[in-house]
Amino acid sequence: MTHLIKGARVLGGDPADLLLEDGRIAAVGERLSAAGATVVDADGLVALPGLVDLHTHLREPGREDAETVETGSRAAALGGFTAVHAMANTDPVADTAGVVEQVWRLGRQAGLVDVVPVGAVTVGLRGERLAELGAMADSAARVRVFSDDGHCVADPALMRRALEYVKAFDGVVAQHAEEPRLTAGAQMNEGDLSARLGLTGWPAAAEEAVIARDVLLAEHVGARLHVCHVSTAGSVEILRWAKSRGVQVTAEVTPHHLLLTETCAESYDPVFKVNPPLRTDADVQALRAGLADGTIDAVATDHAPHAVEDKESEWAQARPGMLGLEQALSVVLETLVEPGLLDWAGVADRMSVRPAAIGRLDGRGPRSHGRPLTPGEPANLLLLDPAARAVVDPAALASRSRNSPYAGRELPGRVVATFLRGEATVLDGKAQK
Amino acid sequence: MKRHLLEAADLDRADATLVLDTAAQIDQALAGREVKKLPTLRGRTVVNLFYEDSTRTRISFELAAKRLSADVINFSAKGSSVSKGESLKDTALTLEAMGSDAIVVRHSASGAPHRLAGWVRGSVVNAGDGTHEHPTQALLDAYTIRRRLGRLDGVRVAIVGDVLHSRVARSNVWLLTTLGAEVTLVAPPTLLPVGVGSWPVQFSYDLDAVLPKADVVMVLRVQLERMNASFFPSAREYSRRYGLDAVRMAALGDEAIVMHPGPMNRGMEIAADVADSVRSTIVEQVGNGVSVRMAVLYLLLGGSPQ
Amino acid sequence: MAGSPAPVPENQSTVLLGAADVARVVDRIAHQVIEKCAGGGGAGDEGAGLPDVVLVGIPTRGAPLARRLAGRIAAFAGTAVDVGTVDITLYRDDLRMRGVRALEDTVLPPEGIDGRLVVLVDDVLFSGRSVRAALDALRDLGRPRAVQLAVLVDRGHRELPIRADYVGKNVPTSRAQKVRVHLAETDGTDEVLVTEERR
Numbered sequence: 001m002t003h004l005i006k007g008a009r010v011l012g013g014d015p016a017d018l019l020l021e022d023g024r025i026a027a028v029g030e031r032l033s034a035a036g037a038t039v040v041d042a043d044g045l046v047a048l049p050g051l052v053d054l055h056t057h058l059r060e061p062g063r064e065d066a067e068t069v070e071t072g073s074r075a076a077a078l079g080g081f082t083a084v085h086a087m088a089n090t091d092p093v094a095d096t097a098g099v100v101e102q103v104w105r106l107g108r109q110a111g112l113v114d115v116v117p118v119g120a121v122t123v124g125l126r127g128e129r130l131a132e133l134g135a136m137a138d139s140a141a142r143v144r145v146f147s148d149d150g151h152c153v154a155d156p157a158l159m160r161r162a163l164e165y166v167k168a169f170d171g172v173v174a175q176h177a178e179e180p181r182l183t184a185g186a187q188m189n190e191g192d193l194s195a196r197l198g199l200t201g202w203p204a205a206a207e208e209a210v211i212a213r214d215v216l217l218a219e220h221v222g223a224r225l226h227v228c229h230v231s232t233a234g235s236v237e238i239l240r241w242a243k244s245r246g247v248q249v250t251a252e253v254t255p256h257h258l259l260l261t262e263t264c265a266e267s268y269d270p271v272f273k274v275n276p277p278l279r280t281d282a283d284v285q286a287l288r289a290g291l292a293d294g295t296i297d298a299v300a301t302d303h304a305p306h307a308v309e310d311k312e313s314e315w316a317q318a319r320p321g322m323l324g325l326e327q328a329l330s331v332v333l334e335t336l337v338e339p340g341l342l343d344w345a346g347v348a349d350r351m352s353v354r355p356a357a358i359g360r361l362d363g364r365g366p367r368s369h370g371r372p373l374t375p376g377e378p379a380n381l382l383l384l385d386p387a388a389r390a391v392v393d394p395a396a397l398a399s400r401s402r403n404s405p406y407a408g409r410e411l412p413g414r415v416v417a418t419f420l421r422g423e424a425t426v427l428d429g430k431a432q433k
Numbered sequence: 434m435k436r437h438l439l440e441a442a443d444l445d446r447a448d449a450t451l452v453l454d455t456a457a458q459i460d461q462a463l464a465g466r467e468v469k470k471l472p473t474l475r476g477r478t479v480v481n482l483f484y485e486d487s488t489r490t491r492i493s494f495e496l497a498a499k500r501l502s503a504d505v506i507n508f509s510a511k512g513s514s515v516s517k518g519e520s521l522k523d524t525a526l527t528l529e530a531m532g533s534d535a536i537v538v539r540h541s542a543s544g545a546p547h548r549l550a551g552w553v554r555g556s557v558v559n560a561g562d563g564t565h566e567h568p569t570q571a572l573l574d575a576y577t578i579r580r581r582l583g584r585l586d587g588v589r590v591a592i593v594g595d596v597l598h599s600r601v602a603r604s605n606v607w608l609l610t611t612l613g614a615e616v617t618l619v620a621p622p623t624l625l626p627v628g629v630g631s632w633p634v635q636f637s638y639d640l641d642a643v644l645p646k647a648d649v650v651m652v653l654r655v656q657l658e659r660m661n662a663s664f665f666p667s668a669r670e671y672s673r674r675y676g677l678d679a680v681r682m683a684a685l686g687d688e689a690i691v692m693h694p695g696p697m698n699r700g701m702e703i704a705a706d707v708a709d710s711v712r713s714t715i716v717e718q719v720g721n722g723v724s725v726r727m728a729v730l731y732l733l734l735g736g737s738p739q
Numbered sequence: 740m741a742g743s744p745a746p747v748p749e750n751q752s753t754v755l756l757g758a759a760d761v762a763r764v765v766d767r768i769a770h771q772v773i774e775k776c777a778g779g780g781g782a783g784d785e786g787a788g789l790p791d792v793v794l795v796g797i798p799t800r801g802a803p804l805a806r807r808l809a810g811r812i813a814a815f816a817g818t819a820v821d822v823g824t825v826d827i828t829l830y831r832d833d834l835r836m837r838g839v840r841a842l843e844d845t846v847l848p849p850e851g852i853d854g855r856l857v858v859l860v861d862d863v864l865f866s867g868r869s870v871r872a873a874l875d876a877l878r879d880l881g882r883p884r885a886v887q888l889a890v891l892v893d894r895g896h897r898e899l900p901i902r903a904d905y906v907g908k909n910v911p912t913s914r915a916q917k918v919r920v921h922l923a924e925t926d927g928t929d930e931v932l933v934t935e936e937r938r
Contacts, residue, residue, distance in 0.1 A: 187543075195628035196442070198543035198565025198603060203627070268544030269551075312522055314542035316563065434839065451841060458842035462826060468879045473829040501829075731829065736839030 001423060004034050008042035008383055010373050012344030018047065020379040023366060023421035027375055040427070042383050045416055048348050050082025050380035052355040052369050054145065054174070054252050055228060055300035056325065058084075058115070060106060061099070062091025067305035067400045069103060072325070073112035075303070075399040077425035079325040080382035080415040081113050083361055083369045084303075088120040089150045095120035095131035097139040104141035112425045112433065114367065116359060119143040121162050121173060125151045130162060137169040144360040147174035149228055150275070152210055154180050159214060163223035170360060172250075174226040175214055177235070178276065182206035187316055189262040189277045197265060199315065202277045204232040211235050215242035215249050226358055227251040229302050231276040233286030240295045250358050252300035253287050255324050255331035256405055260284075264405070270311050270318030271403050274304070291350060292341040298355040301328045305401030323404045326397055330411035333386065338412065366421070379422035388414035398431060434732045437550045437557040441568040441608040449612055453576050455728035456721070463500075463724075474503035477734055480533040482524070483560070484510040484540040489695060489719070490560050490570075494537045497726035503734070506533070521545060522552050529553045535734055538562070556733040564598045570694055571604035573725040575612055577714050578649055580721070581690050586613035591643045593619040593675060594653030594702055595664075597626050601694045602653055606634055619643050621675065623664040640675055644684045651692040652677050655702045668701055678704040682712065690714050755910060755918075756931035761891070764907035765804070768889055769811035771905050775887075776856060777816070791884075793821045793852055797861040797873050798843035803924035804891060805860040821848040825859075825880065830872035845876075852881040858904075862920040864890040867901035892931055894918050 007015040010028070017032035018025060026034075053076065059067040069086070076084045086103050088094035094103060100117035107115020119136035123129055125148045136143040146166055153159045153175060162173050183206045188194050190201020211227055215238065218225035230236065230251045242249050256274060261281050264272035272278060290296040304321025311318050332351065336342035342350070356362040356370025371377040392406040418426040425432055434448055444452075463469050479498040481491050491507065498505045508528065519527075521540075528536060535556040538546050543563030550557040561567040579585050590609055596602045596618050609616050610633045618625060618636040629636055637643050644650065655671060665671045677691065685691075691703075691712045699705045708715060756764065776788045789812065796805030802824040809822045826843040828834075859873050870888060877886060889905035894912045910933070912918060917934045921927075 190627050192628035192631040195626035195632070196603070198563050198600060200564070201627060268547040309520060312520070314521055314540065314545045314548055316542040455842050458826065458844065459829075462829070462842070462845040466879060470879070471829040472875065473834065732839050735829075735834050736837060 002034055002037040003040055003419065003422065003424065004032060004037040005040045005042045005047070005383065008045050008047040010047045011348055012046050015043075018373070018381075020419060020422040023379055025373060025375050025377050025379045028373065040383070040417060044387065045383040045385055046344055047373060048080070048344065048382050048384060049352040049370060049373055050382055050418065050420065051080045051329065051351045052359065052361060053081050053084040053301050053303070053325065053328070054226070054298055054355045054358060055149070055254075055302045056084040056086055057089070057302070057304045057321065058086045058103070059305055060090065061102065063307070065400070066307045066310075069106035069115055070110040070112075071398060071400040072303070072305070073107065073110040073115060074431045075323075075325040075397065077112040077418050077420070078398050078415060078429075078431055079327070080329050080384065080418050081325060082380040082418065082420045083114040083116055083356070084325070085116045085118050085145055085359055087149045088118045088147060089125055093120050093124050094118065095123055095125070097132065097135040097141075100136050100141040100143050101139050112431070113420060114361075114369065116145075116361065117141045117143055118145045118147050118149070118174070121146045121148045121153050122158065127151060127154055127158065130158070130165065133162070133166055133171065134169065137166075137171060144169070144171050145174050145226070145358070146171055147176065147228065149174065149176045152176050152178040152180060154210070156213060156217065160217050160221060163218055163225060164221045167223050172224040172226045172358060174228050175210065176228050177207045177210035177214065179206040179209050182209070186277070187273070188265045189279045191262070191280065193262050193265065197268070199265065202275075204234050204279070204283075207232055207276055208234040208238055211238050215239070215247050218249055219245065219247045222248075224248045224250070229254050229257065229276055229300065230287065230290070230296060231257050231279050231283065233283045236286045236290035236295055239290070243295060250297040250354070251295070252298040252355070253291055253296045254300060254302045255328045256302075256322055257287055258284065258291070258299070258335045259331050260405060265315075268315050270313060270315050271322065271405055271407070273315060273318050273320050274302075274322050275320040288335055288341055292336060292346070297350065298358065299328060299332055299351050300355065301325050303399075304403075305399050306403050307401060311403050321403070323397065323399050323401060326399065327392060327404065327406050327411060329384065329415065330413040331406075333413040334411055337386075379419050381419050382415055383417040385414045385416050386412065388412070390414060436733065437546070438568055438729055438733060439546050439550060439557065439559050440566040441571045441604040441611075442566070444568070444608060444611060446611050449572070449575070449608060452572055452725065452728050452732060453579060455732060456576050456724040459727050459731075460724045470500050470502060472502050473731055474498070474501040474734055477503045477534045478532055479503045479505050479535045479537060479730065480528050481505065481507045481560075482528065482536050482538045483508070484538070484545070485561070487539050487561065490539060493719070493722045494558075494560060494726050496723050497730055500723070501727055501730055503730065521548065525549050525552050529555060535730065558729060558733065561600055563600065564603075565600050566604045567600040568604045568608070569722070569726055569729060570601050571608040572729070573718055573722040574605055574651065574692060574694070575608055576725050577692065577718050577721050578614075578690070580717075581714060582648060582688065585609065588614045588648045589617070589646055590614050590649040590651060591617045591619055591647040592651045592653065593640060593677065595624045595655050595659060596620050596629070596653070597624045597664075598656070598659070599653050605651065606632055610634065617643050617647070619675070621665055621671075624659070640681065641684065644681055645686070647685065648689050649692060650677060650685065650689065652703045654694065654696065655698060657698075672701055676702055676704065677707050679706050682707050682710065685712070692718060694718070752932040752934045754930055755892070755933050756908065758929040761929040761931065764891060765807050766811055768905045768907055769808055769815055772808070772858060772889065773812055773816045775904070788856075789816060789818045789820050792856050792858060793823055793848060794858050794860055795823045795825050795847070795852075795873075795877070797859060797869060798824055798826050800862040800920050800922050800925055801860045802844070803922050804862060808860060808889065821850070823847040823852075825873055825876045827869060827872040827876050830875045832868060832872065847880060852877065852883045854882070854884050856885050856887065857883040858887045858889050860889045862891045862922075863918050864888070864893045864903050864906075865896055865918075867897045867899035870901050871899055891920055892918055
């Protein structure tokens with residue numbers, strides 16, 4: 001199928017036509033024409049490289065009632081993503097070549113985004129001994145990102161070994177930074193509000209202490225480190241310091257930590273329960289600034305679908321996590337683009353280029369992501385209507401779950417179309433399969 | 434009054450005073466009577482939904498509801514559908530379908546009554562949720578102070594002990610300050626919450642410095658398992674630094690009273706001769722609890738629905 | 740005067756009883772109580788049965804009315820009578836139809852009401868439901884020898900088989916009208932008003 005996109009503003013620039021042919025961008029220019037091409041009117045729309053998520057929970061295998069690779073892929077495509085990293089905390093855990101290949105195959109069958117499995121760092125996420133990281137790296141899934149997400153690799157010796165070991169295949173350890181002894185029973189950010197609400201506090205220091213330790217370890221062994229869902233102002237400071245020393249550290253922030261604060265917990269509605277927890281307004285401002293200046297490399301959704309019964313409960317009993325794929329770009333528009341902290345090139349950098357690079361998806365092959373929108377590159381892109389505004393209705397989401405923290409909130413931006421290697425996965429805002 | 438009583442932080446001065454005045458009128462109306470029963474809530478059904486064991490609070494609510502002629506159903510989580518995995522929401526909807534007008538809920542999870550209030554049409558009364566609040570305990574404490582000292586405005590109240598984990602302390606902080614009392618929290622720093630500085634109270638680590646200036650000393654129960662989590666080194670050290678014994682009691686002013694929400698660890702946070710002294714209101718608090726809970730049930734259920 | 744309700748313009752109050760009328764009516768009831776309760780004896784015998792009597796006011800305005808009545812009885816008969824109040828809020832059968840109300844005082848003489856003659860005192864007798872609630876409350880408070888009822892105004896429209904033993908003034912009204920009693924103790928002035936209720 002050949003697509004001719006008419007009048008799209010590439011990275012917000014002047015309107016141009018893009019011809020997508022044989023999975024690649026064949027031409028970019030004015031008044032292009034191609035016989036037999038499907039024409040997509042992109043008047044007023046911004047073209048961005050297909051988004052890459054470093055942090056998605058697809059729940060399959062194990063909790064197909066909450067999400068499947070297929071439904072999560074559809075949600076991702078509707079959000080403008082062309083690649084997502086599927087986290088390892090499934091049941092069974094993705095700690096063997098067999099499980100990561102299963103997830104990878106399910107992703108290819110769905111065919112809506114490239115599903116890139118993340119391998120567990122330790123067997124069963126138990127933090128005791130390393131999983132067969134090399135076998136996962138060598139598998140068909142070609143795993144490069146390893147994470148025990150949901151659990152911290154708390155043992156410093158084990159973390160050091162993991163950081164060192166994955167150097168052999170250019171892997172990276174994505175750390176869920178949470179010192180477990182400081183967060184036993186924790187329910188929300190520790191501070192004035194947790195004291196009043198009587199919810200056990202999750203101190204910022206529990207995140208910052210682990211990040212500080214890990215950047216020192218990464219520096220010492222000369223390894224790459226990626227920090228998942230950074231949530232505090234202090235973490236941004238530590239990352240800034242580490243990067244100034246030349247440590248090979250990258251970091252991500254979630255849409256919800258860019259927009260929401262701990263005050264959401266006042267309702268005791270567990271749709272706002274997440275790990276790490278929503279923090280203060282000062283933290284939110286520091287995270288936005290950190291993303292804007294590049295201290296934080298990427299926006300990653302931490303899309304965490306949960307079945308109704310896991311959220312319609314007491315706060316303490318509820319599972320942590322919230323949906324993110326379908327609203328990620330809108331939240332970035334709201335929190336960074338509209339306030340002038342980030343331009344369209346910046347959005348492309350933080351949501352496509354850098355996450356693809358961190359996951360090593362940015363090579364020159366046909367299956368690469370995060371590449372520029374220039375002739376010869378794989379045709380992975382999205383078209384966004386930045387002027388549209390809509391109220392989020394969880395019932396209308398493609399995800400199998402409904403735990404969106406943005407329910408009832410008006411957000412800017414609408415993904416009109418998404419193309420994966422030239423195929424439209426989304427057209428007119430609707431998934432194509 | 435609002436439809437629910439979820440937290441003392443929610444009560445303004447007028448609401449709180451109305452509860453205390455109503456309790457006083459009920460006490461007066463029932464004083465010396467042989468028939469301690471009023472027909473007010475005849476035909477109404479009150480469910481005591483207790484996910485934690487608490488014999489004294491449950492009995493107090495049960496007595497309060499029965500004295501107002503409401504039908505009372507006691508639903509304890511143990512040995513019920515809850516132990517078979519039924520969710521709080523399903524339990525609440527089931528109880529409401531059976532015709533309950535009010536649910537009195539005790540739960541180990543902070544905020545559980547707030548969740549319940551979002552699911553049911555009837556009234557919800559918080560009988561203690563996690564480490565959040567226990568508003569009727571604070572109301573009965575305020576009522577007890579007002580009866581003993583004749584006022585709440587300007588009364589200096591020291592709340593001593595495990596403030597961090599205490600719903601009684603939280604409710605009293607909000608209610609007593611709303612009613613004009615000056616509250617000082619006294620505890621080792623490990624047992625004061627991070628963020629206590631934003632509360633409208635003073636705090637101190639030194640009980641002996643606070644006692645001479647206190648009109649009321651409210652002693653909180655200390656759970657011994659806190660010791661194992663290093664909140665303090667030993668029961669002996671806690672008792673030595675923060676226990677209220679006869680020597681410390683002697684430092685109190687002549688009119689000062691000693692309170693405890695019960696159940697007490699005698700010899701730990703409070704010495705037996707203090708608990709049994711004339712200053713102690715511990716037994717009164719229990720009696721006042723029934724009157725205050727009658728007042729709450731009347732104010733929530735006595736009027737027209739909505 | 741009595742017979743048909745005075746034509747009252749909408750939302751305008753008509754004064755039924757002024758301050759002097761109220762005082763006169765209270766005096767008359769006081770004399771009637773003395774007569775009825777003293778056993779109807781001749782001169783000098785007045786007030787012989789009065790120590791037996793307890794005047795029990797129904798808050799809000801029945802309470803000061805009962806105190807006034809006691810004062811006039813003491814003045815006329817030279818004998819003090821006991822006074823009390825019974826708040827009937829917790830005994831009302833219409834709680835679910837109204838907003839919740841603050842409670843008022845319930846105070847009885849230390850000797851109680853067992854075996855005594857209780858005279859309930861209220862400002863306006865209308866449906867009779869307040870009196871029924873008061874009777875229920877009395878039953879929980881003790882066992883009087885007999886219970887009588889004194890009201891300042893009887894405006895008709897009874898919904899229960901209840902009648903007053905002492906009536907200051909009978910005022911035929913329509914249901915659309917509202918009868919309001921003001922007393923110096925609670926409202927700063929003594930008067931009885933009839934107002935046309937706007938629907």
